[in-house]
Amino acid sequence: MPAVQFDLRGLAAQQPPSRRHVASVVDDAEEVHVLGPVPALAAVLARLWRKDRLPAVPVSWAPADDPASTGLARSLGLGTGAERELPLVRDDHGGVLLSAGRVTAFGEQRRVLSRRFGAQAYCDDARVANGEIARIDVRPDWTAVDRLSVAVVTVPLRTPQRATGRALQIACAPAQVVADGVPFEREVTRWTWYADDRVRWRLRP
Template identity: 35%
Template sequence: MRGLVLVCGRAELRSPLPDGVRAQAVPARPGKGDVDPLLAPDLVVVGTDADLAAVVLRLLRKNLLDTTSVGYVPAEAGSAVAGLWGLPTAPERALELALSGDARPVPLIRDDAGGVLLGRGVVRDPRGVAYCDDTEALRGQAASIVVQPDPDGGAGLRATVTHGRVLKRRRAFAGRAFQLGGAEVVPESDGVPYPRPIRRWTWYRHTHDLRLVLPPR
């Protein structure tokens, strides 16, 4: 039974907590000063995918990924993290799993600007050249690029490059890293846009996985 529940931003706990489990309110997308004093071997995060990513980033920075299990209670039914890993989005079921389920390693995706990606990364209207590992994924322009952790036990991530807006053509790639260079874009990670346009961007698998509480196999 996990002992600390971080309730982020406007998220709410919909069920009472068992004895011995305490809740701590923190801001949306909590930072170093909010999270570091609370870090424990077993955590539950109640909030958005961006909130979860902010907490996981602190675990990465403190070298605690290998020794911390993380349960997740999505505050949004459309959570990309929940969709990837089959997590329940009904608050009561999600909390029950997060508190008492078993953690398993899942790929943790980083970017070359110091962030992490847990659910869904998007680049809209990219124009340039992109590679997934050594495979050319784009040369020219596309409607979008979507990158996610690979839930199927592959090298780390999977990417979908979509061409066209009406008759959409999609190409799928899988690998350890995805790199894009060319015209300025604003990448978005877990619903949060990068603060400025950038010409080069990379998502890649970290050397250590995230220990995420998942439903039984």
């Protein structure tokens, strides 16, 4: 199959596309043009990784107009420069992180930001959390190669503790993970995000 256009402009910014739908469009494509929010692009990259087709299949992206999409497009320098290979931040459940991840107490998101939960977390070899915290925020650092930016908030409204590294590992009381605006399907007690230095994906501007 030649280049395909994957139009997910009707997808809400916090809604992932169907895995079956992604597979039906992406699996045999030689090039993919994604239209839609960040979860649409993340789903395509995750599927290409599972099929061992990164970086053989170039990907272009026409972002939606929500804040996460416009922010990521700016960070990637979308529409400028030449085609390039970029790092891929993955998690230990098969997902991809492009814009922002968050770990909070488990429950309704509008309430959990004021709650604390027990967690121990390491950014590479540095311990960044050990006890009660309010949340952990993670972002891929697109100004560097294979690097994450981590912010740990111990008490709401207090200045976070910041760190950078290749990987973040968390062990915690039951918690909610949100990746690129999409809540993970169940509570977790362990989670890892890491920049996989063995994998690159090709962005075609």
